[in-house]
Amino acid sequence: MTGWLxxxxFLKPNINAMALFPxxxxxxxxxxxxxxLLxxxxxxxxxxxxxLVLPFYILYLLNYLLSLARYRRHYPAYRNISFEREAYDKEADLHYLxxxxxxNWLAYL
Structure with a gap:
């Protein structure tokens, strides 16, 4: 799955990219x-x-809110979302997918 680029x-200066299926x-x-990055x-x-797309966004938001309650700041909360933890951990491994x-994101909960 390569995604359409x-x-x-309009993305904010601190956001380089975003995956919105597909x-x-x-x-x-x-x-x-x-x-x-890709x-x-x-x-x-x-x-x-x-x-199946929609549950991802629901779980992403719930994971972020739980992390935000724990860390009280956006950036550490964002970096501790299980989906982000997997993506950041494996982004440099171009053969990972x-x-x-x-x-596999469950291993990052």
Whole structure:
């Protein structure tokens, strides 16, 4: 699953990309060449697909709210969402999706 790349200049300056199944939104055209960034977002596309999209967004939000209650700040809460933990941990491994097991994000809860 590669995702359709769409340049979305409306993304905030602190957001480089975002996976919204089946699209990967990128802030600038130059980001089309950032293999690590795109791999991170493709991991999210796989997570979204295996949860049939809508449940992913519900679980993502619940996970964020629980993390926010724990850490009291946006950035640590965001980085501790299980989906983000998997994506950040494996983003540099460009072959990860070829061997990733289904629901592997559960290992990051």
């Amino acid at each position: 769409v340049t979305a200049r 699209f990967i939104l990128i802030r600038e055209d130059a980001m089309r060449n950032d293999k690590v 791999n991170h977002e493709r991991i999210h596309l796989r997570q979204q697909a295996e949860l 070829g061997r990733r097991r289904w629901y």
